Amino acid sequence: MTIVAKFEIPYLRFLDSEGKINKPLPHFAKNSRDLISLYRTMVLTRTFDAKAINLQRTGKLGTYPSSLGQEAISTAIGAAMQPNDVFCPAYREYAAQLQRGVTMAEILAYWSGDERGNQFAANPEDLPIYVPLATQCLHAAGIASAFKLRNQPRVVIVVCGDGATSRGDFYEAINLAGVWQLPIVFVVNNNQWAISVPRTAQTNAATLAQKAIAGGFAGEQVDGNDVIAVKYALDNAIAKARAGSGPSLIEAITYRLCDHTTADDAKRYWDPQTVEQAWQEEPIKRLRQYLIKNKHWDETQEAHLQVECNQQIEQAVTEYMNLPPAKLTDMFDYLYASLPAIYLEQRREVEI
Numbered sequence: 001m002t003i004v005a006k007f008e009i010p011y012l013r014f015l016d017s018e019g020k021i022n023k024p025l026p027h028f029a030k031n032s033r034d035l036i037s038l039y040r041t042m043v044l045t046r047t048f049d050a051k052a053i054n055l056q057r058t059g060k061l062g063t064y065p066s067s068l069g070q071e072a073i074s075t076a077i078g079a080a081m082q083p084n085d086v087f088c089p090a091y092r093e094y095a096a097q098l099q100r101g102v103t104m105a106e107i108l109a110y111w112s113g114d115e116r117g118n119q120f121a122a123n124p125e126d127l128p129i130y131v132p133l134a135t136q137c138l139h140a141a142g143i144a145s146a147f148k149l150r151n152q153p154r155v156v157i158v159v160c161g162d163g164a165t166s167r168g169d170f171y172e173a174i175n176l177a178g179v180w181q182l183p184i185v186f187v188v189n190n191n192q193w194a195i196s197v198p199r200t201a202q203t204n205a206a207t208l209a210q211k212a213i214a215g216g217f218a219g220e221q222v223d224g225n226d227v228i229a230v231k232y233a234l235d236n237a238i239a240k241a242r243a244g245s246g247p248s249l250i251e252a253i254t255y256r257l258c259d260h261t262t263a264d265d266a267k268r269y270w271d272p273q274t275v276e277q278a279w280q281e282e283p284i285k286r287l288r289q290y291l292i293k294n295k296h297w298d299e300t301q302e303a304h305l306q307v308e309c310n311q312q313i314e315q316a317v318t319e320y321m322n323l324p325p326a327k328l329t330d331m332f333d334y335l336y337a338s339l340p341a342i343y344l345e346q347r348r349e350v351e352i
């Protein structure tokens with residue numbers, strides 16, 4: 001028998017769960033200012049998440065999906081992208097969105113069911129939050145093909161969950177990205193769950209990264225709780241895409257340390273010991289330990305940061321709460337370029 005092809009999936013991690021470095025740091029991570037900036041974004045995101053859940057619990061917000069425990073992934077994405085790249089998120093990518101100019105008030109508006117929350121004033125070219133799983137992957141491939149046709153040195157970053165990689169849209173996008181050598185980076189947030197369905201019941205594939213191999217391009221795993229590893233992998237994949245050398249897939253291994261959304265109760269299906277173990281691996285603590293050990297951070301700075309985050313969030317909540325109600329006619333006006341006759345009467349009924 002002849003072996004006609006062989007494949008490998010590498011795994012990358014610099015910072016372990018105790019904040020120790022286990023291989024020489026990449027250039028950017030030797031600069032404490034950059035690391036502190038990543039740290040601040042993760043803390044801001046976690047604090048925002050907690051506030052959003054409180055708003056939902058007190059009847060001031062609709063269903064909300066938290067990014068608790070997964071902050072490193074989209075923090076690294078926001079830091080690695082250029083402003084004129086395009087971001088195609090799923091629904092837990094607040095850290096990246098905040099860095100790209102999306103406001104907290106917009107995010108809160110969206111999760112209150114107000115579509116104006118998806119009209120990002122500062123960054124209208126980024127795609128909105130995507131709840132229909134994996135559909136963003138094909139839209140992202142379409143945008144990347146436009147960049148290629150126009151010879152623009154721009155890159156698309158698209159995020160989906162582990163569960164979303166089982167959908168046809170995901171595989172179709174992977175195939176297209178490979179065959180057309182598109183400037184796109186697929187990031188899979190492998191948080192081990194698709195609502196209550198564990199990773200092992202979603203696919204028999206040993207890794208999700210290997211799904212890129214069938215598309216004819218590289219896939220790798222990174223420790224998704226090590227913001228340095230995620231950023232490093234993204235820097236390389238984005239540079240490769242920008243240079244015209246095609247797509248990449250990064251599977252970031254993490255854990256969903258929260259309910260799927262505020263409409264879920266994960267205690268009914270998860271194993272408390274596994275969750276306790278996963279808390280040991282979470283991304284913020286390890287970076288804080290590293291920064292403190294190396295005298296880049298201390299308790300006073302930590303306390304200041306918490307105050308700053310709370311102030312920023314309170315301001316955003318006030319802005320969100322003061323948003324005038326959306327017009328009922330919006331649901332007609334923004335669904336079609338020109339409204340089909342059948343809806344004209346319905347529109348007139350709500351137009352008071």
Ligand SMILES: Cc1ncc(C[n+]2csc(CCOP(=O)(O)OP(=O)(O)O)c2C)c(N)n1
Pocket residue numbers: 092131132133160161162163164165189191193194195256260
């Ligand atoms: C096309 C489609 N099918 C089903 C759903 C219902 N649904 C919402 S979230 C979810 C699980 C998603 O899991 P994963 O992709 O791992 O993302 P995570 O929520 O873990 O970030 C499902 C099945 C949906 N939103 N879209």
Ligand SMILES: [Mg+2]
Pocket residue numbers: 161162163189190191192193194195
């Ligand atoms: Mg998942």
